[in-house]
Structure formats: structure tokens, C-alpha cells
Amino acid sequence: MTGAAIRVSEIFGPTIQGEGVLIGQPTVFVRTGGCDYRCSWCDTLHAVDSEYREQWQPMSVEEIWMEVRRLSGGVPLTVSLSGGNPAIQPLGPLIDRGHGEGYRFALETQGSAARDWFADLDVLVVSPKPPSSGMETDFSKLDECLAMAAGRPMTVLKIVVFDDHDYAYAKDMAGRYPALPVYLQPGNHTPPPPDDDSATVDIDGVMNRMLWLVDKVTGDRWFDARVLPQLHVLLWGNRRGV
Numbered sequence: 611m612t613g614a615a616i617r618v619s620e621i622f623g624p625t626i627q628g629e630g631v632l633i634g635q636p637t638v639f640v641r642t643g644g645c646d647y648r649c650s651w652c653d654t655l656h657a658v659d660s661e662y663r664e665q666w667q668p669m670s671v672e673e674i675w676m677e678v679r680r681l682s683g684g685v686p687l688t689v690s691l692s693g694g695n696p697a698i699q700p701l702g703p704l705i706d707r708g709h710g711e712g713y714r715f716a717l718e719t720q721g722s723a724a725r726d727w728f729a730d731l732d733v734l735v736v737s738p739k740p741p742s743s744g745m746e747t748d749f750s751k752l753d754e755c756l757a758m759a760a761g762r763p764m765t766v767l768k769i770v771v772f773d774d775h776d777y778a779y780a781k782d783m784a785g786r787y788p789a790l791p792v793y794l795q796p797g798n799h800t801p802p803p804p805d806d807d808s809a810t811v812d813i814d815g816v817m818n819r820m821l822w823l824v825d826k827v828t829g830d831r832w833f834d835a836r837v838l839p840q841l842h843v844l845l846w847g848n849r850r851g852v
């Protein structure tokens with residue numbers, strides 16, 4: 611198989627997609643290693659922090675594909691490409707490989723790096739980072755990402771909200787891109803330390819934030835917004851590989 615090696619942190623599933631537009635769908639995850647961001651509340655630091663890079667395996671398309679096929683029993687399903695930032699890995703050939711066997715591909719990215727192969731996806735989830743993350747949005751890059759996908763894959767915005775500033779950011783994003791569905795996701799303020807995925811999640815706290823977010827959206831009559839918690843976090847807490 612042609613194509614450069616892909617840095618993989620983990621491949622797991624099938625589980626259900628816990629977030630956003632595909633919530634509840636049986637999914638295999640391919641999580642790439644490495645990220646150009648470092649969000650203050652990232653729940654996946656084992657795929658971000660370079661301290662963990664020795665756990666990231668360079669894999670060929672064929673090696674990754676054999677593992678996806680094994681996990682799914684060869685029955686086509688949705689493969690979610692996440693990370694880290696999967697947009698900084700050469701994933702085009704993997705998408706072609708899977709499409710040839712009837713699999714579908716979704717990709718989660720913060721919108722900091724555009725790739726022409728975004729157009730080959732089935733679903734592009736762009737998750738620009740609000741002020742609480744400590745990251746700065748590069749709007750020209752974000753525009754580029756959305757332009758790459760224009761017309762072809764279903765494209766949605768998914769924005770994590772912790773507080774009023776994040777909520778204002780999410781509303782601003784919705785105003786900038788009125789054609790895109792917007793998913794709001796309450797932040798988990800108790801993400802796992804990278805070495806301890808048994809660390810407890812403050813579910814009550816996350817649910818209170820979810821309720822607050824529902825009140826904000828309905829109070830504002832923002833009736834196009836969709837508000838969803840991270841279902842996998844409710845089911846399995848901070849556990850890795852689910």
C-alpha cells in the first residue's frame with residue numbers, strides 16, 4: 611500500500627459514538643498521536659502530550675485497515691478519525707481504502723489545518739476552541755477547513771462550552787457559519803490525567819453544566835442549536851478505549 615506512515619495512538623471499538631451529530635452510532639475509532647494545540651481541559655492528553663509519543667506507533671494504511679477490519683468483523687460501519695489532531699496525519703489513502711469496502715469516515719478536528727482529502731470524508735466535525743481552552747482561533751485556517759469540505763461531506767460545528775464566554779464564542783461561530791448545524795457540548799472539568807483513565811468524572815457537575823446550557827439556549831430562543839452531553843463519559847467515565 612502506498613502512502614506515508616500514520617502516527618497512531620490507539621484503535622478501538624466498536625463502541626458508540628458519544629458526541630455530536632453521529633451520537634449513538636456504532637463506530638470504530640482511529641486516534642492519531644500528536645496535536646498542534648494544547649487545550650487546558652483536553653480529555654485526550656495521551657494523544658497530545660509529547661511525553662507519550664513513544665506510545666504512538668507509526669502504522670501503514672494496510673496495518674490500520676487490517677485492525678479496523680478485525681474489530682468490525684469485516685462489516686462496514688463508521689470509522690471516526692480523531693486524535694490529537696488527525697488533520698496533521700496523511701489520512702487520505704486510509705479513507706480511500708475503507709471506502710473501497712463500504713466503510714464510512716468521520717473526522718474530528720479543531721480546524722487549524724486544512725487538507726484536500728477532507729472532501730473525501732462522509733462527515734467533517736469541526737470543533738473550534740472557545741476561550742476557556744486557552745487557544746486562539748485562526749479564522750483564516752478555520753475558513754480554509756470549511757472550504758475544503760464545501761459541498762461534499764456533511765459538515766458540522768461542535769463547540770465545547772464551560773462558561774458564559776464560551777457560550778458567547780459559540781453563538782458568534784453560529785453567526786459566522788449560518789449554514790452549518792451547531793452542536794454544543796458541556797465541558798468535562800474533570801478530564802483524566804493521561805496516566806490514569808480510572809480517574810473519576812464529576813458527573814453531577816457536568817450535568818449541571820448541561821442543564822445550565824439548555825437554559826441558556828432556550829432562554830435565548832436559539833432554536834437551531836443542539837445540546838448534547840458526551841454520552842461515553844456518562845456511560846464509562848474517563849475510561850480509555852470506549
Ligand SMILES: C[S@@+](CC[C@H](N)C(=O)[O-])C[C@H]1O[C@@H](n2cnc3c(N)ncnc32)[C@H](O)[C@@H]1O
Nearest residue numbers: 651652653654693694718719720737797798801
Ligand atoms: C479530544 S478531541 C480530538 C480531535 C480534535 N483535536 C478536536 O479537538 O476536535 C475530540 C473532541 O473532544 C472534545 N473535548 C476535549 N476535551 C474535552 C472536555 N474536557 N470536555 C468536553 N469535550 C472535550 C474536543 O473539543 C473535541 O470536540
Ligand SMILES: Nc1nc2[nH]cc(C(=O)O)c2c(=O)[nH]1
Nearest residue numbers: 625626627628629692842852
Ligand atoms: N465513544 C466515544 N465517542 C467519542 N466521540 C469523540 C471521541 C474522541 O475522543 O474524539 C470519543 C471517544 O473517545 N469515545
Ligand code: SF4
Nearest residue numbers: 645647648649652694
Ligand atoms: S485540539 Fe483536541 S486533541 Fe488537541 S489539545 Fe485540544 S481537545 Fe485535545
Ligand SMILES: [Mg+2]
Nearest residue numbers: 653654692840
Ligand atoms: Mg474523547
